[in-house]
Amino acid sequence: MANTMSSFGEFNFGGVQDKLGSTVEIMEVESIGGKQVYEAENWGGFGSLCSDYGIYGNGFSDFTKYQQQDQQLQQQPQLISDYGVFDDMQFQFGALSPPLQACLEEIAKLESIPTLVPHVEPPKKELKRDFFSVAGLDLLNNYGSGFKRLNGERIVEPNPYPAYTEVKSSKLSTEEIMRVAGARFIRTASQVSPSDIPSMLSHPFELSFAGLSNEESRDVELVEFLLASAEKVGYQQYERASKLLDLCERLCSDRGNPVERVVFYFCEALQDKIDRETGRTIQKKQSFDIDKAMMNTNETSLACHNKIPFCQIAQFAGIQAVVEKVVEAKKVHVIDLEIRSGVQWTVLMQALASRDFPLELLKISAVGTSKETIQNTGKWLESFAKTMNLPFSFKMVLVPDMLDLKEDMFELDSEETVAVYTQFVLRSMVPQPDRLDSLMKVIKNIHPSVTVVTEVEANHNSPVFVTRFIEALFFYSAFFDCAETCIEQNDPIRKSLESNYFGNGIKNIVATEGEERKIRNVKIDVWRAFFARYGMEEMELSSSSLYQAELVAKNFPCGNSCTITMDGKTLIAGWKGTPLQSLSLWKFV
Template sequence: MENLCNFGEISFSAIEDKLSSSNDTFWHTKKVTEMKNVQFSLAEDQGNYNGIGSLCSNFCFFQDDPSQEEELLFPTNQQKFHHQQKSYQDHEPLDNLQFDMVQFDEQFETKKLPLCDTKKDKQYFQNTPLAAPVEILKNYGKGFKRLLPDEGKILHPVNDFGLVTDNDNERKLSTADIMKIAGTKFIQSSSSSESASGLILNHPFGFSFSGLSDEEKDDISLAESLLACAEKVGYQQFERARKLLSQIESLSSKTGNPVKRVVYYFAEALRQRIDRETGRVSINNMQKKESLFDPEVETKDLTPTLVAFIEDLPFCKVSMFPCVQALIENVTDAKKIHVIDLAIRKGLQWTILMQALQSRSECPLELLKITAISSGNTDTSKLVVEDTGKRLKDFAQSLNIPFSFDTVIVSDLLHLREDHFKIDSDETVAVYSQFALRCKIQQSDQLETVMRVIRTINPRVMVVAEIEANHNSKSFVNRFIEALFYFSAFFDCLEDCMKGDEKNRMIIESMYFSHGIRNNVAEEGAERKSRNVKIDVWRAFFTRFGMVETELSMMSLYQAELVAKRFPCGSSCTFDMNGHCLIVGWKGTPIISVSVWKFI
């Protein structure tokens, strides 16, 4: 950790394998009566958009006493909200996913270093084959704590590890649990060194596997074979890997249970990597195939699949509401609020903010200004952003909120400058970044430019939500294991939240998740654009720009917990704290981080 003090040496590739987002610090339990002013309430159906229900219909900010939990979740008095419902229903729904050099004082001068050097981004081979994978599997096997409501309290930690080790417990193992057990068996069967054996003895899954169902035993064997195949691919033992892969492919299925589904797509990615490494498929052909579907482009538009992802899976809204709450708390005394959004997409977050500001009485709002930043194809970007702006203007008008929308569109973020932003001296500026920075890890010079411009603007607060995963390791095997646990959690979530044969689920798995898996497993160097990093890496990066992390309020944490309750599968949504950062997970596996930053 001492390396964090040496800002000049910080880079994503240097830090990622040394830092973990996990710690055992949880927020203290507090009385519900400490929560004030904000509640979620159910609004009636608000019309349709091409046959798709409104995304903002179920989650609204309203002023009330949040200690009345039943009233929050199941309000009986709908008349209170009827006038707002009528004003919303004519507007199309809004979604979000995901999702010039300036001078500094010497105190904040930063040395520009590449955060991701794709020219040097080649897999490396460890002298001790199992050392790093063992550590990763060991970390994932620590069990987890779930934060649940209790009488008179908001949240408290509960140890759920017993569900795996208790043979009398009839609860089904999660997909991640299957992977943990498979990892332990893989280590036990592969390791002969004394050091690795020591790790196994301390591993929480070092127990007898009796008591598991036949299906679970089959799934564990299948996952163990996948790990063995990945190790052989990592050591370029391609013929041995092919033989093992053929068996894996025959037992996995994209329509089976979540374990068989996730193994199917990882096996598919391993096959593509082998074909690429052995010359059976050229890199150019793989790049052409990848260009046919770009998730970053697809998520800028509203589709039935994306709507289903937002509506059925809890992560987007569970992370969005504490972000908006944190922003509100930092601009409570501002009459003119100017928010710079680094990736606005359809702007669902701003409909939430508007509803919260509508009832603010202490400091009446004179203006809410949103500035959206976009780059790339300027014509296409302009149309997408302007369409979002029109929808937000209509929504603000329906709430009688003074609203202004502006855009900053550049062909390349390297061209972004402070004077692109129309900022008045009496405005309070905030920056909102939801899944925006991860897209620029590979283009480290662009990311540097964006952060330098933001530093010069000096906003009151910057709210950040990012994917909490390490998909930027130079080691193929390490990256494979990290991706396996991350996507296993998502496939498990889809199993609980969607029907097995649902069309949108199949699209999410076969296109969006398959693309992410393939990008992590089958590709290297500049081709690998999916490079998520954990909060510790972002924390070190932000420090270079004179940023300090601030504590999320109990209200923000309560917002996340309350939104999770609104989903049928929300009880499997888990919460952890890493320093001041909220980690939203699925059955203990980290998925998203939410953090708040200020400039010093």
Template sequence: MDSGPANVSNSQTISYVADTEREIPQIPLNPLELLNQYAPKVKRLRVEDSSEKKSDPPPNPASSGHGQAIPAASIIKMAKARLLQLNSQKADIVSYASTSFGAQCGLPSAAAEDFELALRLLAAAEKVAKQQFVYARKLLSLCESSVSQSGNPIQRVAYYFADALQEKIDKEWGLVSSEEMERIRKGPTDVEQTMIRLRPEMTRCQQEIPFCLYTQFTAIQSILDCVASAKRVHLIDFGIDNGSHWTLIMQAFSVRFECPLEHLKITAVGASKQMMEDTGKWLSSFAETISLPFSFSIIVSEMEDLKEGRFGLEADDTLAVYLGLRLWTLLPWPNQLDKFIKLIRNLNPRLIVVNEMEASINSPDFLKRFNESIHVFSAIFDCINSCMYHRVMFRKLNEEVIFPGMIRNIVIAEGIEWIQRYEKISFWRALFGKFGIVETGMSRPPPDQEILFLRSSDRLTSCTVELDGKCLLLGWKGSAIQSVSAWKIKQDD
């Protein structure tokens, strides 16, 4: 395998930025238009309860329909099942993988090729786990003619995982320098500046990703319901990003005539001072346009270094906390994670809303985390392929600049150098429970209403929302990708 995306240069990233900016000039970045476009749908969501669903067996290739592509994550699932079967039969995996076997499974020709690619890649990972690197390289060489940065989702995701496996082998053989390992740990060094420069374009594109919007609307509605009668509201956002989600709650407060809001304060916490300052200016400007009493403050800090006294809490403020894809960053350091959860507990917010990846990629067992990560990334690539088909450069920015660093860190790094870790909702329930933080229901509409929000266009019909306890799981074609949940401090009896 060649070095591929492992060496994305700064000039190449700048090229992506320029192309992406040209690609999306026509969409207005206007919070009120965003609100008017989507807010009516928020109250009309229908949620499917996963407790009533039976566990699905591996997909039957014959049921995929004529000309209908089999989901990338389903191809991975099928390949895992076949590899398990071959292992139980003590088959020679390398010899078997050297043949054309996809058609034997009753798959259409295109799906058969993807199935063969997936099985070879999974078999290579299995050989790497067993430190059988020569066999792993043979299997990866069989993947070379099928992987592609410009192919279908399974071919693209396989490209990056195959590249990472090859680099892991090179590391084990002592062919990777210490400088390369530092780059593997950190990922592309210019990603943060890329995100700052692309803020408007990424905000616009997020309007078309169902997970982003659904999470934002359910989180905001839950917070609104929680502070319905509060006159002074303080919101703490860890990792505020572009802040577009807060325009929805600001607009709602501005028309709350029955109980006028006296003051809204948003505190952003993060490591990027420039990004938070830019967001604060934008939100402050928006607050002025709707005559909302508003203040914005920032805390420049890593999460593990925070102190309670830095938040400027007032006794008459009603506090809510939003943790959007932030807790996972502390998973490599369990003691610091516990310390942070204790900090949140001591702030005593009325509500905590948490959004996390719904994936179990925190096992020291290499093969377990490889299999879990390729499954979830396959679903993500499939989702972006459908939702971003007319935003090619934005998709490529994610797939060729951001995701490769994440994948390589998961596959190659070990110990505290391995920072891309994720856990499922069951893990967070157990952790929060230790600190007296209990799950509460998300605000949602009656279950008999149509999910208009996720059915707003044909390409979004594959997005699914299920209930796991009181937590909402957002998925693509049956594969969960993110969770969003609400929590309260357990009061002493």
């Protein structure tokens, strides 16, 4: 019974709609110079994270293992951000993450290079280029040293000759262009002075890559200029960075090919960062609230849901897991944190309606802040339940603040089998550790049979600018490539998606700091360590859930570019090998 396969393999979300209508910055708060800094002492289980990630902030002085490995860290606490952040690549190498070049070095897996503390201007008397620490060298190892497409038809292989890389057949993806540009940038930057702008601009054209088309060559060169500009920003050489940005902006466009569009929005973000740090503009909070927009049902979100596979992959696989946990229950209670359209629950209704024995009650408790949105969702789900002849109850749980959420708001019944569903909710509370802690305690008190967690699979939570820049560059490159493939060129939805969601996301990650930086995604290994603090244990996804994920991907025209892999017990959905979303199941022990 555990692997019972529900009968919604051919279910179409769009058809139902037509018919009826988010390392965690954590830790004890301590006042330092009028600012809040979060430390690890009060987070019990987080102490075990030190060996894998480390925690930024004053609390890092407790981690003697890393003090012994790198005395320099003890001497430079003033360089650590006021936000105590999990950066899952930093402390395992016992050094601070460097500016851009060390990160890019990993693409080509070139030789080791000396250490340089980030954001420190090289002495003016030294004209030779200083390279950076091995801490950054592991960052892009995750992306691999070569470029192997899904079907193995396109390979870019490292070459012993520094000015030549061989490219074989087919067209490079947007992310592969970024990798090639990174490899070229490293080789170029190793041969020129950091202060020699003309040389930086001319030297890349002297390197050749056999097999690149004219468009690919232009794209690679464009990305090189972007990387050079980001490096100057990392060194706080803003005037030089601006000159490179001016060149990039003449060569890119928000209406060009995917590479040009990626560069366009990263140029905007870098310029915004320069303006903020030089005081040229008044820092204003982001006008477009991405998390709020994702929580609401709108034309862009619905179109993306129907045209881009990732959300449906996680939803179908996650609902399959819920079905398996409630397969014998007479009363089923689903708690949906920050419910959106609720369309995924029509899938659950179909599965429960097809069971061999009747269901006494399906109750959905919808958590949220917008009464109108939740009411509309509830009415729609009630209408659908009637078409399935299911006994159904819908309850709104309105909370202006997650600190106000209590388990007695859910009217729990001892005969109910409870499942908690959270999709891109936890990520939004990473900058608010008190709310995240409060929510986890509520869920623990409820003790659901399964907690389904869907989150962004990316590391956008580093206090170091260059780390965030590199992670964001590859992450959004994959999304732009996906949008190019899945959404028609002239579809206004694509422009809205890229400008509002991608563009503002890039700007928030790259340009902002402190409390203004809201987008702080962390990867599944960080969430694992976090959940362990509350006594949660990861559960296996069944073969039926994995089959549902694969079936959904195949039903999309662009599904052959969508990759589904496993990280331990967690399903990772990605685009041409780049991880984008994770789905994991949890229970309390």
